[in-house]
Amino acid sequence: MNKTQLLQGTLDLLILRILELGPNHGWGISSRLQQISQEGLKTSQGSLYPALHRLEMRGEVRSEMTASENNRRARVYTITRAGRKRLNQETETWEAFALSMRRVLEEGQ
Amino acid sequence: MIARLFATLRGLLDRYRIEGEIAEELRDHLEREIEAHRSRGLSAEESRRLALRDLGGLMQTIESTRAVRATWLDTVWRDVAYAARVLRRSPRFTATALTLLVFGIGSTTAIVSIAYAVLVRPLPYADANRLVFLAEKEGSANFDDWRRRAKSFEGIAGSLADSVIRRGSQFPQQVDSRNVTVNFFGVLGTTPFQGRLFHESDARPDAAPTAVLSHAFAIREFGSAQAAVGQTLTMSGRAYTAIGVLPPGFRYMTMADVYLLLEPFVAANYRGMQNRLNHTALYAVARLKPGVSVTAARAEMQTIAAALGLEYPATNRGSDNPACCVYIVPLADRIVGDMAPTLTVVAGAVVLLLLIACVNLAGLLLNKSASRADEFGIRAAIGGSRWDLIRQLLIEQALLVLIGGVLGAVAGAAILSALVGLAPREMPRLDEIHLDLVVLSWTTIVSCACAFLFGIVPAVKASSVSGQEVVVRSGRGATRSAAALRQAVMLAEIAVATVLLSGAGLMVHSMVRLARVDPGFDPNNLQTVMFALTGPQWPDARRQVFYNAVVERLRALPGVENVALTTAMPILGSNWWTVFNTQGKTAEHWISTGEFPNADTVLVTASYFDTLRIPLVKGRYFDQTDTPNSAPVAIVSSNVARKFWPNEDPLGQQIRQGFPSDPFGPWRTVVGIVGDVRQQGVDRNATPQLFMPVIQVPRATVFTIVRTRETVSASSIEAAIHDLDRNVSVFNDRTVDQLMRDSSSRRRIAMIVLSAFGVVAVLLAAIGVYGVIAQAVAERRREIGVRMALGATGGQIRGLFLRHGLIVVAVGIACGVGAALAAARSLASLVFGVTVTDPATLSAVAALLTVVTLLACYMPARSATRVDPLEALRSE
Numbered sequence: 001m002n003k004t005q006l007l008q009g010t011l012d013l014l015i016l017r018i019l020e021l022g023p024n025h026g027w028g029i030s031s032r033l034q035q036i037s038q039e040g041l042k043t044s045q046g047s048l049y050p051a052l053h054r055l056e057m058r059g060e061v062r063s064e065m066t067a068s069e070n071n072r073r074a075r076v077y078t079i080t081r082a083g084r085k086r087l088n089q090e091t092e093t094w095e096a097f098a099l100s101m102r103r104v105l106e107e108g109q
Numbered sequence: 110m111i112a113r114l115f116a117t118l119r120g121l122l123d124r125y126r127i128e129g130e131i132a133e134e135l136r137d138h139l140e141r142e143i144e145a146h147r148s149r150g151l152s153a154e155e156s157r158r159l160a161l162r163d164l165g166g167l168m169q170t171i172e173s174t175r176a177v178r179a180t181w182l183d184t185v186w187r188d189v190a191y192a193a194r195v196l197r198r199s200p201r202f203t204a205t206a207l208t209l210l211v212f213g214i215g216s217t218t219a220i221v222s223i224a225y226a227v228l229v230r231p232l233p234y235a236d237a238n239r240l241v242f243l244a245e246k247e248g249s250a251n252f253d254d255w256r257r258r259a260k261s262f263e264g265i266a267g268s269l270a271d272s273v274i275r276r277g278s279q280f281p282q283q284v285d286s287r288n289v290t291v292n293f294f295g296v297l298g299t300t301p302f303q304g305r306l307f308h309e310s311d312a313r314p315d316a317a318p319t320a321v322l323s324h325a326f327a328i329r330e331f332g333s334a335q336a337a338v339g340q341t342l343t344m345s346g347r348a349y350t351a352i353g354v355l356p357p358g359f360r361y362m363t364m365a366d367v368y369l370l371l372e373p374f375v376a377a378n379y380r381g382m383q384n385r386l387n388h389t390a391l392y393a394v395a396r397l398k399p400g401v402s403v404t405a406a407r408a409e410m411q412t413i414a415a416a417l418g419l420e421y422p423a424t425n426r427g428s429d430n431p432a433c434c435v436y437i438v439p440l441a442d443r444i445v446g447d448m449a450p451t452l453t454v455v456a457g458a459v460v461l462l463l464l465i466a467c468v469n470l471a472g473l474l475l476n477k478s479a480s481r482a483d484e485f486g487i488r489a490a491i492g493g494s495r496w497d498l499i500r501q502l503l504i505e506q507a508l509l510v511l512i513g514g515v516l517g518a519v520a521g522a523a524i525l526s527a528l529v530g531l532a533p534r535e536m537p538r539l540d541e542i543h544l545d546l547v548v549l550s551w552t553t554i555v556s557c558a559c560a561f562l563f564g565i566v567p568a569v570k571a572s573s574v575s576g577q578e579v580v581v582r583s584g585r586g587a588t589r590s591a592a593a594l595r596q597a598v599m600l601a602e603i604a605v606a607t608v609l610l611s612g613a614g615l616m617v618h619s620m621v622r623l624a625r626v627d628p629g630f631d632p633n634n635l636q637t638v639m640f641a642l643t644g645p646q647w648p649d650a651r652r653q654v655f656y657n658a659v660v661e662r663l664r665a666l667p668g669v670e671n672v673a674l675t676t677a678m679p680i681l682g683s684n685w686w687t688v689f690n691t692q693g694k695t696a697e698h699w700i701s702t703g704e705f706p707n708a709d710t711v712l713v714t715a716s717y718f719d720t721l722r723i724p725l726v727k728g729r730y731f732d733q734t735d736t737p738n739s740a741p742v743a744i745v746s747s748n749v750a751r752k753f754w755p756n757e758d759p760l761g762q763q764i765r766q767g768f769p770s771d772p773f774g775p776w777r778t779v780v781g782i783v784g785d786v787r788q789q790g791v792d793r794n795a796t797p798q799l800f801m802p803v804i805q806v807p808r809a810t811v812f813t814i815v816r817t818r819e820t821v822s823a824s825s826i827e828a829a830i831h832d833l834d835r836n837v838s839v840f841n842d843r844t845v846d847q848l849m850r851d852s853s854s855r856r857r858i859a860m861i862v863l864s865a866f867g868v869v870a871v872l873l874a875a876i877g878v879y880g881v882i883a884q885a886v887a888e889r890r891r892e893i894g895v896r897m898a899l900g901a902t903g904g905q906i907r908g909l910f911l912r913h914g915l916i917v918v919a920v921g922i923a924c925g926v927g928a929a930l931a932a933a934r935s936l937a938s939l940v941f942g943v944t945v946t947d948p949a950t951l952s953a954v955a956a957l958l959t960v961v962t963l964l965a966c967y968m969p970a971r972s973a974t975r976v977d978p979l980e981a982l983r984s985e
């Protein structure tokens with residue numbers, strides 16, 4: 001099991017980060033996440049969709065049903081201004097946290 | 110924040126669409142995932158299995174995604190559904206609570222709305238708190254002097270309610286009018302809706318007659334306010350030009366459709382405003398200068414009155430204190446006038462009723478939460494948060510109060526229209542009354558506060574009990590403090606019921622007394638109409654002939670026993686008050702006694718006394734020998750005789766109207782003395798009456814009073830008069846009975862409201878007492894079982910609870926009587942023939958309440974003795 005379990009609360013951050021790259025649908029977000037993290041992070045798809053809808057309820061992403069290839073309709077998510085703002089805040093928080101973690105861990109070696 | 114709110118709202122609107130889309134979205138995901146797996150060479154079946162596993166099950170994911178969309182509204186909705194179930198499951202509790210709420214909110218809202226509209230809401234005039242009402246206490250013409258001398262006011266305007274006959278297309282029509290001074294509308298601060306109001310130039314003697322119309326009249330007669338301006342109205346023989354229309358709903362004291370100028374009216378009818386004698390009472394309204402108080406204005410007016418008293422001793426020396434002659438009050442007080450005490454009492458009663466309803470509701474909720482203590486405890490024990498519990502209860506009670514509020518508003522509207530129907534037509538500001546939404550929200554808030562306070566506080570306390578305690582205490586019911594609270598509730602109920610019932614008792618007592626008063630005539634079976642013979646086509650001689658013809662014609666109608674004509678309707682009273690002098694007595698003589706002879710002057714036909722059944726004391730009634738050409742005669746009431754001829758025989762005395770210095774009319778011989786008549790209303794003392802034959806003093810407007818053996822409709826009387834002359838206008842048909850009812854309506858409203866509320870209050874108190882004792886019995890079943898097992902008799906067990914009840918009842922009634930005595934003053938102007946602290950009434954009320962409440966104690970106490978000791982012990 002080399003795939004790291006996601007830390008609580010980080011899923012939102014990851015989704016927002018991926019959407020910042022461009023609008024995407026749920027499956028796309030999921031596969032993009034695995035791709036970018038080089039399979040290092042894998043989210044349970046069961047929690048991906050509730051998280052997406054929660055973000056939409058909070059106004060941090062918006063979605064649209066769009067026609068996609070082979071005659072299906074897909075829900076495409078786009079990051080909003082509020083979403084970008086949160087992403088920036090959380091990224092800073094996360095980086096500060098990660099830095100502190102690394103310092104403590106490296107100091108301890 | 111805004112974005113979130115917007116998303117929430119959109120989420121709600123899009124709910125159904127989104128539900129379907131979630132499934133579609135996830136299916137799309139699955140298909141993509143399957144394709145991805147297949148592209149890596151997996152079998153279709155394996156791809157599908159893996160995709161579904163990764164998604165964590167299609168249905169579960171749909172469900173958890175949808176759950177994200179749930180908002181606080183869904184949570185509240187769940188609570189509401191639960192609350193509705195709780196209320197449905199205890200129908201008796203819900204029905205009782207709703208009844209209390211509907212009654213409390215409904216009646217309070219209705220009555221406080223009326224009281225607010227009549228007593229509190231500012232008058233519909235600009236800056237109305239600077240308006241004062243001015244009148245002379247004794248009739249003389251000081252108006253012009255006031256205007257010249259008073260410095261407290263921006264303006265003083267006079268006005269008189271009147272009516273004019275308008276020549277219509279078919280029959281002449283009576284129109285309510287008001288004669289006003291030129292500055293009247295200016296003083297009131299009224300602006301025209303259409304056209305203009307009166308100018309100084311309209312009051313010049315040579316000016317063309319002008320009229321201002323009410324909005325309703327303009328619409329009714331001419332279709333619109335615009336169309337009305339410039340129209341010509343022929344009224345009482347003169348052509349008036351309508352110059353303007355007032356704003357809708359404009360009213361001063363009485364409703365009037367036409368406003369005419371007072372100055373020409375006074376000049377025509379009263380020999381000018383300068384005449385200090387035989388002047389019709391003129392009421393004035395004045396606007397205080399900014400910063401001048403009513404007290405300061407009153408002081409100034411009294412100084413002026415005193416000065417006038419010195420300058421015109423013959424007319425302005427009313428009594429020893431010349432300052433008495435001015436009456437000045439804020440206009441609002443005057444307009445509300447007589448109704449204020451009634452409304453205060455009724456509003457007080459209804460507040461007490463709301464109090465009792467709230468107290469009962471409180472008792473009900475206390476019981477309810479006591480019986481649910483276990484539920485709350487268990488919920489707390491299994492991890493329900495305090496906030497969950499409080500929110501649940503809040504929603505339960507909000508639901509209750511909401512339903513109660515809606516039904517209460519409906520009930521309030523019904524009660525309001527019933528009460529407005531009961532009110533006399535002359536009731537001030539009747540047209541301004543409507544169900545007041547502010548009042549409705551206040552009564553609902555009060556009920557809400559009461560429900561929350563008594564429903565939630567005990568429950569929260571219960572919820573703080575540890576789960577273990579609940580399990581151990583299991584089913585032992587309410588605590589000591591809850592029992593004490595319930596007793597306090599019971600005590601308050603009894604006290605409030607005592608107050609209401611005392612008021613009701615006093616009013617019923619007054620009405621009985623009033624019904625027993627002998628008005629001096631027989632008021633039953635009298636139908637009346639009024640007719641007017643106005644205009645130059647009606648010289649005195651023609652009127653006299655017409656009077657006789659009317660009497661003969663109506664007497665011939667089937668069912669008619671007798672017919673009389675008079676200028677003073679019984680109960681409404683005469684509006685012609687005169688001073689008269691007697692031959693052989695000088696002005697100095699009367700000044701030394703302090704009072705000139707005076708009386709209400711009533712013009713009547715010979716048949717008047719027979720028709721009204723006013724007894725003859727001495728001498729004779731008027732008869733056929735009294736004609737326009739025979740010697741002038743008069744009849745006086747007994748009190749005139751007693752007061753002004755204490756030591757002489759009034760028969761044969763010569764009298765003449767007016768002061769000795771300015772008499773008018775011929776000398777008349779007193780030919781008869783009749784019984785005193787309560788001409789101004791049954792509840793007023795009989796005033797001195799001077800009767801003269803109408804045949805000798807013809808008048809344009811007279812009342813026809815018909816004594817009937819069986820019902821004779823006003824329309825048949827009207828038709829009979831029109832048979833004689835179809836141009837005569839006939840109006841104001843009423844029975845004397847109706848007049849008497851109208852005249853006592855203030856008291857009747859107070860009596861009906863107090864009695865109805867009193868009965869309800871007693872019932873509520875009885876229910877409350879019953880509930881408290883029954884609860885006590887239920888809680889002490891085990892104790893009773895033990896006592897009975899140890900040999901206590903049924904009587905001893907009953908005594909246990911009766912004693913307990915008796916103490917609370919006695920204290921409650923004592924408090925109630927105390928409060929009733931304190932509140933009695935508010936009834937002072939409404940009671941008749943009894944004192945407000947009438948011991949008989951108060952003891953009767955106390956006795957009645959004791960019986961009722963003890964009965965309410967006895968019933969549950971008796972059931973206590975039916976407890977089976979074995980069963981009571983086992984049930985623990």
